[in-house]
Amino acid sequence: MAPIEGERLGRTERAVAELKSRLGSRVSTETAALEEHSRDESHHRPALPDAVVACTGIDDIVAALKTCHTHGVPVIPFGAGTGLEGGVIPIQGGITLDLAAMNRILRVGVEDLDVTVEAGVTLSQLNARLGGEGLFFPVDPGSDPTLGGMVSTRASGTNAVRYGTMRENTLGLTVVLANGDVLKTGGRARKSAAGYDLTRLFVGSEGTLAVIATATLRVWGLPEEVAAAVCSLADLHQAVSAVIEMIQRGIPLARIELLDDVMVDAVNRFSQLEYPVCPTLFLEFHGGRHGVAEQVDEVTAIVQAHRGQLEWTTSPADRKRLWQARHHALYAAKALRPGASTWATDVCVPISALATCISQTKADIERSGVLAPIVGHVGDGNFHLTFVVFPDDIAEMAAATGVHDRLVARALAMDGTCTGEHGVGLGKMSFLESEHGRGVDVMRQLKAALDPKGILNPGKVLVQPRGAEES
Amino acid sequence: MAPIEGERLGRTERAVAELKSRLGSRVSTETAALEEHSRDESHHRPALPDAVVACTGIDDIVAALKTCHTHGVPVIPFGAGTGLEGGVIPIQGGITLDLAAMNRILRVGVEDLDVTVEAGVTLSQLNARLGGEGLFFPVDPGSDPTLGGMVSTRASGTNAVRYGTMRENTLGLTVVLANGDVLKTGGRARKSAAGYDLTRLFVGSEGTLAVIATATLRVWGLPEEVAAAVCSLADLHQAVSAVIEMIQRGIPLARIELLDDVMVDAVNRFSQLEYPVCPTLFLEFHGGRHGVAEQVDEVTAIVQAHRGQLEWTTSPADRKRLWQARHHALYAAKALRPGASTWATDVCVPISALATCISQTKADIERSGVLAPIVGHVGDGNFHLTFVVFPDDIAEMAAATGVHDRLVARALAMDGTCTGEHGVGLGKMSFLESEHGRGVDVMRQLKAALDPKGILNPGKVLVQPRGAEES
Numbered sequence: 021m022a023p024i025e026g027e028r029l030g031r032t033e034r035a036v037a038e039l040k041s042r043l044g045s046r047v048s049t050e051t052a053a054l055e056e057h058s059r060d061e062s063h064h065r066p067a068l069p070d071a072v073v074a075c076t077g078i079d080d081i082v083a084a085l086k087t088c089h090t091h092g093v094p095v096i097p098f099g100a101g102t103g104l105e106g107g108v109i110p111i112q113g114g115i116t117l118d119l120a121a122m123n124r125i126l127r128v129g130v131e132d133l134d135v136t137v138e139a140g141v142t143l144s145q146l147n148a149r150l151g152g153e154g155l156f157f158p159v160d161p162g163s164d165p166t167l168g169g170m171v172s173t174r175a176s177g178t179n180a181v182r183y184g185t186m187r188e189n190t191l192g193l194t195v196v197l198a199n200g201d202v203l204k205t206g207g208r209a210r211k212s213a214a215g216y217d218l219t220r221l222f223v224g225s226e227g228t229l230a231v232i233a234t235a236t237l238r239v240w241g242l243p244e245e246v247a248a249a250v251c252s253l254a255d256l257h258q259a260v261s262a263v264i265e266m267i268q269r270g271i272p273l274a275r276i277e278l279l280d281d282v283m284v285d286a287v288n289r290f291s292q293l294e295y296p297v298c299p300t301l302f303l304e305f306h307g308g309r310h311g312v313a314e315q316v317d318e319v320t321a322i323v324q325a326h327r328g329q330l331e332w333t334t335s336p337a338d339r340k341r342l343w344q345a346r347h348h349a350l351y352a353a354k355a356l357r358p359g360a361s362t363w364a365t366d367v368c369v370p371i372s373a374l375a376t377c378i379s380q381t382k383a384d385i386e387r388s389g390v391l392a393p394i395v396g397h398v399g400d401g402n403f404h405l406t407f408v409v410f411p412d413d414i415a416e417m418a419a420a421t422g423v424h425d426r427l428v429a430r431a432l433a434m435d436g437t438c439t440g441e442h443g444v445g446l447g448k449m450s451f452l453e454s455e456h457g458r459g460v461d462v463m464r465q466l467k468a469a470l471d472p473k474g475i476l477n478p479g480k481v482l483v484q485p486r487g488a489e490e491s
Numbered sequence: 492m493a494p495i496e497g498e499r500l501g502r503t504e505r506a507v508a509e510l511k512s513r514l515g516s517r518v519s520t521e522t523a524a525l526e527e528h529s530r531d532e533s534h535h536r537p538a539l540p541d542a543v544v545a546c547t548g549i550d551d552i553v554a555a556l557k558t559c560h561t562h563g564v565p566v567i568p569f570g571a572g573t574g575l576e577g578g579v580i581p582i583q584g585g586i587t588l589d590l591a592a593m594n595r596i597l598r599v600g601v602e603d604l605d606v607t608v609e610a611g612v613t614l615s616q617l618n619a620r621l622g623g624e625g626l627f628f629p630v631d632p633g634s635d636p637t638l639g640g641m642v643s644t645r646a647s648g649t650n651a652v653r654y655g656t657m658r659e660n661t662l663g664l665t666v667v668l669a670n671g672d673v674l675k676t677g678g679r680a681r682k683s684a685a686g687y688d689l690t691r692l693f694v695g696s697e698g699t700l701a702v703i704a705t706a707t708l709r710v711w712g713l714p715e716e717v718a719a720a721v722c723s724l725a726d727l728h729q730a731v732s733a734v735i736e737m738i739q740r741g742i743p744l745a746r747i748e749l750l751d752d753v754m755v756d757a758v759n760r761f762s763q764l765e766y767p768v769c770p771t772l773f774l775e776f777h778g779g780r781h782g783v784a785e786q787v788d789e790v791t792a793i794v795q796a797h798r799g800q801l802e803w804t805t806s807p808a809d810r811k812r813l814w815q816a817r818h819h820a821l822y823a824a825k826a827l828r829p830g831a832s833t834w835a836t837d838v839c840v841p842i843s844a845l846a847t848c849i850s851q852t853k854a855d856i857e858r859s860g861v862l863a864p865i866v867g868h869v870g871d872g873n874f875h876l877t878f879v880v881f882p883d884d885i886a887e888m889a890a891a892t893g894v895h896d897r898l899v900a901r902a903l904a905m906d907g908t909c910t911g912e913h914g915v916g917l918g919k920m921s922f923l924e925s926e927h928g929r930g931v932d933v934m935r936q937l938k939a940a941l942d943p944k945g946i947l948n949p950g951k952v953l954v955q956p957r958g959a960e961e962s
Contacts, residue, residue, distance in 0.1 A: 131735055131843035174684045185682050187691070188659055203929050209839040210871040211656050212908035213645045213695055214915055215923055215952060216934045220658070220691035224684055241741035264602055270712035272743065272778075307743075308789065311782035318779065368680040372602035400681040437683035444685055452686055458674050462941070463687045469940040470933070481686060 032113060035091040036071045039115070042083050046074045057098055057108070057116040061163070063363040063411060064106030064446050069096060069116040076121050077138075078194065078202065078233040085231065086200035088115055094478050097227040099166030100142060104364050105445025107173065107226050111479045117231060119168055125149050126234065134191060134208060136236045139168025155239045158183035158274075161441065162347045168232045174224030176441035178346070181267075181399030182274040182306065185441070189238045190223050195230035198471040208236060221466070226443050227477035229470045243274075243306035247316055248339040249332035251301040251323045256280070256382070259299040260375035262326040263398050267371065269322075271315050275304035276399030277346055280382065283353065283393035283406075290352030291345040296329075301398075302346055303332075304339070346395070353393045353406040363407040365424055365447065367431035368440030371401040377434055378403060381427050388419045402440035429454075444481045452482070503584060506562040507542045510586070513554050517545045528569055528579070528587040532634070534834040534882060535577030535917050540567060540587040547592050548609075549665065549673065549704040556702065557671035559586055565949050568698040570637030571613060575835050576916025578644065578697050582950045588702060590639055596620050597705065605662060605679060607707045610639025626710045629654035629745075632912065633818045639703045645695030647912035649817070652738075652870030653745040653777065656912070660709045661694050666701035669942040679707060692937070697914050698948035700941045714745075714777035718787055719810040720803035722772040722794045727751070727853070730770040731846035733797040734869050738842065740793075742786050746775035747870030748817055751853065754824065754864035754877075761823030762816040767800075772869075773817055774803075775810070817866070824864045824877040831879045836895055836918065838902035839873040839911030848905055849874060852898050859890045873911035900925075915952045923953070 040047045048054075049071045058066035070093075073084050088095045094114025101108060110116055122138035125146065129135065130153050137146060144164045146157050159170060160177035169175070171193065176185040183189070192206025206212070206219040222230055253259040263276055279287065279300045288295055301323075305315045316332050323330040333339065345352075354362045369377045378394060385392045385405070396403025405427060407420045428438045428451050438444075438451040453460050464482055467474075511518045519525075520542045529537035541564075544555050559566045565585025572579060581587055593609035596617065600606065601624050608617060615635045617628050630641060631648035640646070642664065647656040654660070663677025677683070677690040693701055724730040734747055750758065750771045759766055772794075776786045787803050794801045804810065816823075825833045840848050849865060856863045856876070867874025876898060878891045899909045899922050909915075909922040924931050935953055938945075 129841065129843065131739070132841040133738065134841070174682075174688075176682055176684070180682060184659070187682070187688065188655070197933075201929060203933060205927075205930055207908055207926070208841040208906040209873075209902075209908040209911060210842070211645075211647055211651060211658070211839055211873060211911050213647070213910045213912050214908045214919065214926055215695070215931070216700070216937060217645075217658065217688075217691045217695055218927075218930055218933060220688045221937075223688065225687055229687070241739050243741060267604065268602070268712050270714060270777075306741075307782065308785045310785040311778065314779045314781040368682055370600065370603040370605070370679040371681070372600065402680075402682060431680075435679040437678055437680040437685045439684045440680060440682050441684050448685065455678070455685055456676075456689075458672060459676055459689055460686070462668075462674060462689060465940045466687060466692075466937065469936045 031091045032070045032093050035087050035093040035115065038087045039071070039073060039084060043073060043080060046076065046080065048072045048074070057118065060101045060103035060106060060108050062104045062106045062447065063361060064109055067109050067111045069110040070113045072116045072118055074118050074121055078196065081117060081196045081231050081233055082200045082202060084115060084117055085196050085198060088475055089199045089473060092473055092475060095231065095475055096477050097168070097172065097231045099140060099169030100164060102163040102165045103169065103173065103445060104442045105447040107443055107445035107480055109446065119166065128153060130155070132208060133239050133241070134236055135239055136234055137167050138234050139166060139232045141167050143167065143170070150239055154242050156242050157237060157239050159186055159189055167235055167237065171223055171232050171235050172226050173443035176397070178275045178277055178397055180397060181276055182272055183240060187220060187223055190219055190235055191238055192236040193219055193222055193232055194234040195222055195232050197230050198473065198476050203230070206236065226445065226481050228467060228481050229476060245307060245309045245312040245334065246339065247305040247312050247332055247334045248342050249303040249316065249319065249330050250295060250342065251303065251328050251330045252296045253299050253301070253326060253328040256299050256378055257375045258326040258328060259301055260398060262322050262328065263301065264371055265322050266319060267399060269318065271318055272307070273303055273399060274306040275302065277302040278396045278398040278403065280394040283349060283395050286352040286356050286393055287345050287349060290348060290355050293345055302342060349395050350406055353408050356391060357408050360408045361411050363409055363420060364404055366402060366404045366440050366442050367427055367436055367438060368400060368402040369431050369434045369436030373434035373436065374398060374401050377430055380430060381405070384423050384426055388423050390416065390420050390423055392423065400440065401436070446480065449481065449483050502562045503541045503564050506558050506564040506586065509558045510542070510544060510555060514544060514551060517547065517551065519543045519545070528589065531572045531574035531577060531579050533575045533577045533918065534832060535580055538580050538582045540581040541584045543587045543589055545589050545592055549667065552588060552667045552702050552704055553671045553673060555586060555588055556667050556669060559946055560670045560944060563944055563946060565946055566702065567948050568639070568643065568702045570611060570640030571635060573634040573636045574640065574644065574916060575913045576918040578914055578916035578951055580917065582917070590637065599624060601626070603679060604710050604712070605707055606710055607705055608638050609705050610637060610703045612638050614638065614641070621710055625713050627713050628708060628710050630657055630660055638706055638708065642694055642703050642706050643697050644914035647868070649746045649748055649868055651868060652747055653743055654711060658691060658694055661690055661706060662709055663707040664690055664693055664703055665705040666693055666703050668701050669944065669947050674701070677707065697916065697952050699938060699952050700947060716778060716780045716783040716805065717810065718776040718783050718803055718805045719813050720774040720787065720790065720801050721766060721813065722774065722799050722801045723767045724770050724772065724797060724799035727770050727849050728846045729797040729799060730772055731869060733793050733799065734772065735842055736793050737790060738870060740789065742789055743778070744774055744870060745777040746773065748773040749867045749869040749874065751865040754820060754866050757823040757827050757864055758816050758820060761819060761826050764816055773813060820866050821877055824879050827862060828879050832882050834878040834880055834891060835875055837873060837875045837911050837913050838898055838907055838909060839871060840902050840905045840907030842872040844905035844907065845869060845872050848901055851901060852876070855894050855897055859894050861887065861891050861894055863894065871911065872907070917951065920952065920954050
């Protein structure tokens with residue numbers, strides 16, 4: 021082992037020296053910089069990169085990749101560090117490319133409802149700019165990630181039921197390939213049948229196939245009228261079957277969020293609210309004034325038929341309070357046990373299986389004695405557990421791991437997926453084979469074709485096949 | 492050349508003999524069968540396959556691919572033969588897999604709004620079945636293709652502006668790889684962040700990466716209320732700028748079709764209608780009763796502000812007449828010159844460039860003296876020319892080719908695409924390099940990884956790089 025590690029360090033040292041001579045002070049090996057790039061918001065164990073390059077433009081990415089490709093050194097793209105599955109943790113060391121300074125909004129196409137942004141532009145920065153034009157970008161994961169990070173993880177969030185995920189809202193990309201070549205995919209046409217869908221190949225590839233430099237995204241007009249509603253239901257089955265009916269009736273709801281009783285309690289405490297402690301739907305309606313009123317009427321009838329209560333509002337202040345409370349759910353969960361950490365995970369199942377999947381999961385949580393409130397983007401069949409744990413408590417972590425692994429197995433048995441929106445990163449790698457079978461071999465073939473030296477975010481997404489470990 | 496051709500025939504003969512012994516009478520070398528599979532609805536020159544396998548299930552596809560892989564013989568999937576760019580023409584001979592008998596609807600998920608179908612199910616067959624459940628499949632290319640064919644070409648059509656294309660409406664696939672391995676991609680969850688997007692890689696790959704056996708598709712609830720409208724506008728710029736305003740205002744129109752004056756005249760003659768002969772929009776509105784009324788009011792105001800006339804209707808008979816006239820546009824164009832053939836082509840541009848692109852194209856058509864009415868799914872920036880030509884008239888075909896090539900160049904210069912929905916097939920191969928640059932090399936890498944022997948629909952989509960011709 022020692023000679024291999026020595027050889028690795030030699031390669032890395034040569035790459036860092038070369039990069040310092042090319043990029044000067046933008047390359048840092050200071051401890052503070054390394055530590056800042058050793059973790060994301062997940063429970064996964066941090067690991068230090070060997071150096072951090074603060075990229076100011078695509079030329080820096082190209083330079084870094086050419087150098088790292090020559091020397092066979094890992095490259096890890098880093099945006100805002102808000103990931104939940106350890107996707108940016110440099111578990112094999114290497115050079116982290118910090119893209120936060122690539123934060124220019126390059127073009128806002130008001131007529132075409134599209135924008136082109138550098139990878140480091142944050143969601144809040146983009147929406148601040150778009151608001152002035154009467155536009156918004158709807159994909160809304162709850163935190164404030166970079167758009168590059170959102171493309172990389174195929175991010176999603178509360179609005180996806182109406183507006184789609186990053187898969188549907190990414191029109192084109194500029195990426196840098198492993199060897200430093202620049203590739204433009206897609207374009208500004210709304211649709212194309214011209215060849216293989218390279219854009220979608222890079223969306224969700226978590227930095228393992230290329231580094232994203234810019235993205236052209238679809239944006240949307242701000243709706244004329246917005247209303248929100250809170251629905252309290254007697255049990256989970258009633259809540260989910262009400263949602264199924266809303267979807268089937270084609271009511272174009274913008275947001276359909278479910279909170280279980282434990283999460284409602286946490287949110288009440290954290291955000292000083294007084295919702296009844298029971299399964300609760302947070303809804304949002306977008307449209308013209310009459311259309312929204314019609315949607316609210318239809319939804320009210322459905323909720324009442326499921327013996328629930330609905331309160332609705334068009335007041336911006338009320339809506340802001342509601343969605344802030346929803347977006348603070350992670351902190352609200354954490355505050356239930358002072359000093360604890362959170363471990364957020366997500367799965368997605370066909371909506372017909374959702375009530376059963378959530379009920380069985382809740383029963384498992386109770387049996388296992390862990391604290392794990394549930395929230396979900398239930399219009400998509402997607403839900404989250406947030407384990408509130410003390411990571412040093414070995415028994416508790418084992419219990420949480422058990423609940424987690426059974427959750428994934430349950431979702432896969434229901435023809436669902438091991439992650440609806442957080443990505444594979446480190447935390448879901450072991451489940452990819454069960455989910456995709458032979459597909460994982462095809463993914464490995466694609467990885468080998470595009471990154472033959474395996475330098476792009478190594479050790480993420482795909483487990484190396486046996487016999488292919490670093491030699 | 493002769494020894495190479497002899498070697499090819501020897502390989503093919505061995506493959507056909509082997510398939511006949513495995514699949515019996517499902518393998519045909521009758522002239523009628525070969526001729527039936529030598530063409531699609533395009534202007535491209537037919538070519539005969541060496542044999543046709545009438546596949547009755549995925550096992551037949553597997554058997555055919557194993558045999559053809561062993562012997563290095565081309566395999567061409569064939570659905571309904573409604574393609575417009577020659578995608579199914581066996582230009583290098585080989586074995587055509589006719590999938591029409593794989594026409595079972597395997598599952599209708601009413602709660603989940605999804606279906607699983609075999610590749611040979613036709614669009615009309617699927618919608619006949621879904622209608623009974625209050626559902627429909629919105630992707631609507633105008634002809635009656637198979638769903639497998641629609642997946643292969645990333646098909647689209649009149650409803651895409653509201654409901655998306657095959658890219659957005661395909662949830663998962665079962666495909667057979669070049670070597671006969673079966674691969675399941677995606678699943679039934681509405682969204683997933685679990686690994687590379689293999690589903691989207693096969694959607695639009697035109698039979699060059701795998702053969703599609705089954706598809707799981709998203710379906711939609713039939714809208715409560717449907718209205719349609721015909722808007723007559725003074726010129727193309729007014730028509731397109733009205734559309735831009737509708738899109739920007741977020742009016743959720745289901746269909747936004749543009750016909751130029753020449754096409755309106757053709758449609759009037761063919762379908763016995765009396766629309767004013769000027770640039771015309773056909774619109775469709777889906778929603779609740781009040782929501783649709785609100786949409787119609789908003790659109791009426793926009794059209795009037797652009798000095799146009801709008802007539803609307805909710806009568807099913809009127810709507811049917813309208814959309815039949817639209818779907819018969821190709822035949823209407825053809826009827827303008829008795830005995831002529833049609834050559835339909837499409838491009839897609841950012842909507843801000845659409846009016847300029849169409850105007851310049853119309854001017855070019857007039858200068859060139861060809862007959863080529865225009866229709867378009869303008870909500871997406873997608874439009875079609877239908878050349879009405881006599882293919883034996885060399886001068887006329889040269890003039891049409893000039894208009895065609897300049898149309899594509901114009902679309903690409905506007906950051907558009909050489910095809911929005913017809914696919915590359917044979918007709919757009921020469922433009923792929925201009926559109927995607929370095930991306931074509933990446934496509935070739937993917938093709939080489941998944942089909943190293945190059946047996947899957949060879950000679951389509953990707954021009955072989957120099958030096959890689961059959962040796």
